[in-house]
Amino acid sequence: MRSKMKYFLTVAMIFVTLSTGCGRTKESNSVKVDVPTKPFGSTIVYDPAKEINDGKKITIELWEWGSDETFQKLIDGYTSIHPNVTIKLVSNPWDDYWTKLPLALQDKNGPVIFNIHNSYHENIINYCAPYEISVEDLEKDFNDIKPHVKDGKVYYIDFGIMTGSVYYNKAMWKAAGLADNDIPKTWDEFRNVAKKLTIKDGKHIVQAGINFNTEFYQTYLLGLNYQLGQNLFSENGKTATINTPAMKKVMNMLLDIYNVDGSGSKDFGTSGSESFGQGQSAMTLMWGHYKETLQNDYPDIDYGVFEIPSFDEKPYAYNRYNGESTFGINKNSSKEAQAVAQDVIKYFLANDEILKEFNLARCTFPTKKSLTDDSDILAHPAMSVLAEHIDRYIWPGPMPAVVEESLKIAGQDIMYNGSDIETALQKAENSINEELKSSDFTAVENLYKYAKQKK
């Protein structure tokens, strides 16, 4: 018994020392903010002088995942204008948020404001109250509003968009004798650069020029089709068009990069993102969030970013994008709480500084027109490369997960299981269309700014 007590005491002491003695608690995120006194904004204008909830005290909850500090800044800014409002920030783990949120939104006790991701659109949209800001006003201040309009109303919009760009290792680039003016614009140029960046020891690859293992379906198969003027969905937006000449051309190019050029291999590096971070591969095509991964997991990699190459100089669209959404308002919460939420949304959408903070934190390119040439945004490596052709990216809509899953299986069947391209793509198309029969999803590719230019 005495020895057990020793165990217990030793362990307890280690815990106490580690977690209380050495550990430091994060200090309060609240910071002193400048309280605006004059109205601000472009078309959507926020007037700080306007009283909210008749000046009476009110407490609401805001649920989000991930970016506590940015949300806290939003809350601090808003409550400094309206000290009668208390906004409780509830942080959630990303995956499980989507289990808890729909349950909590079923009555007035759920969160009044909640963060949205459009991949969960169908689960959430029925709990959302429409914004009280008119579509016309939103369109004057923001790009890409049309795809979010439902029966003349908007329930959330994108504050920023994310898409794929090529990340390259600067040291490897230099060692291969490449300079800044070698940044490729077309896929042919890209393949030549990838060959130069590849190092082999006999037949074995030591350093891959490009690596698209694992992520190929997200960054290539679901996006490069647009460069060839091919949408992912039919005109009515209800059926997938996967087994197309464009998709076959993309898949053939991927196979040629590995099998003909030898600039990489399906067996070299588990995934493009990991392999690049581990210094095995010189280039990888990743979405904006990859900056966060590099910063967190591979801080020693010195990298640069360039825009995705295209098949010709003027593609129909460079790639697809996905948006980071603004917040939803719980339609089941009390009228007073909803009024505060509407006011918070207006404050957020009128406030360029806070929108910039959100975009920088999420590595997304702002949809607010007044921020597209902001110097801080353009100083960000993943955003600056998008600036020139930002209107040439297309959003297919909140696609169900089956689209990505089916393309992933198709690519794996082709690369690893020896399936022919035609059969694998047809199989993917069939499974997506089968699933879409029971889905409310309608693609919004026809709302793309240059939709009429489709070949």
Added chain:
Amino acid sequence: MRKKVNSFLLRIILLILGLIVVYPFIWMLSSSFKNNSEINALKQTLLPKVFTLNNYLNMNEHFDFVRFFINSILVAVTVTIIVAYTSTICGYVLCKYKFKGRKLLFGFILATMMIPWCVIIIPKYSMMKVFGWMDSYKAIIIPAMFSGFGIFMMKQNSENIPDEIIEAAKIDGANALQIFHRIIFPMSRNGIASISIFQFLWTWDDFLWPYLVIQSKDKQLLSVGLRMFNGQYATDYGALFAATAISIIPVLVIYMIFQKQFIAGIAASAVKG
């Protein structure tokens, strides 16, 4: 001689199997002293190349670790004590008292173990809302007060207690509660130790239910806090490993204290029926 060789071989096999089981834990513990780039590096080493305590020092940046830890201890200990008591008393009654519908009742209790948690979670959630127990430990503790597995285990355990002892106590004038508290409960300590370890572990590890019913940051449990390390696009593995390493300490302590009774209790519950 042959027996000795067999015994030696058996020990070697068990040692290898033990190492296989323990290795991920050792790797996690060792990695909690590495930085993230080393954890994600292509060439992995068991011991850190660069030893760092930063993961432990920065743990609290994701959530208030100590508060969550204390909350978890409070809830797990409360649930464990209650379940140990209710399981023992119910197991004893079902084993030693003869009454109409006893087998049916026991069958019903066993049936509760067969229902997948995902089937009952929504109605249970709705009930908590109706009762007004959301964001309160009542929502975690009260539904967990009776355990089908615990009752089953303690019923089996009660089979070890001779009826003669109960009869003798009755003759000496002890009433039903006195018999239970003074004779049955102390004699069931092995079974109680087993069910306590199981229940503590389950409550300690339970994530989804506490996450669904607790809203306030200051009431949240450690299992939920550990999930906070998983971001949408990236995971802070170093801090996650550090927090996990500390979070398993109470489970180890409980097991170390009760391990003999645990093994005896499991064996006793398994052979009687």
